[in-house]
Amino acid sequence: MPTVTIHPSGKSIEVPAGTTLAAAIVAAGEAMVLKCEGKGECESCHVFVQEGRKSLSRIQRQENERLDSIVGVGSKSRLACQALLGGENVVVELLGFASGL
Numbered sequence: 585m586p587t588v589t590i591h592p593s594g595k596s597i598e599v600p601a602g603t604t605l606a607a608a609i610v611a612a613g614e615a616m617v618l619k620c621e622g623k624g625e626c627e628s629c630h631v632f633v634q635e636g637r638k639s640l641s642r643i644q645r646q647e648n649e650r651l652d653s654i655v656g657v658g659s660k661s662r663l664a665c666q667a668l669l670g671g672e673n674v675v676v677e678l679l680g681f682a683s684g685l
């Protein structure tokens with residue numbers, strides 16, 4: 585099972601492959617708000633994936649379009665509710681709501 589490590593808190597959790605990044609982050613005890621309830625229609629779950637990006641599910645059209653509208657988006661950006669974990673460990677950085685930025 586892949587381990588998800590979350591910065592800046594440093595919390596980590598082991599979850600089954602196929603779990604969304606958002607579910608793993610919430611299960612680890614982070615206060616991630618999912619405004620659209622994980623439908624890929626907002627940007628409240630925007631994270632930077634620092635390690636393990638290639639093992640995540642591919643970005644689909646809806647996520648891509650939503651990411652395009654986010655200020656501060658980068659090559660490491662994902663919507664955590666749309667990214668499914670694969671077999672490798674992942675390191676994510678929470679933005680704004682939890683990082684104090």
Ligand code: FES
Pocket residue numbers: 617618619620621622623624625626627628629630663664665666
């Ligand atoms: S919770 Fe709205 S896009 Fe992820």
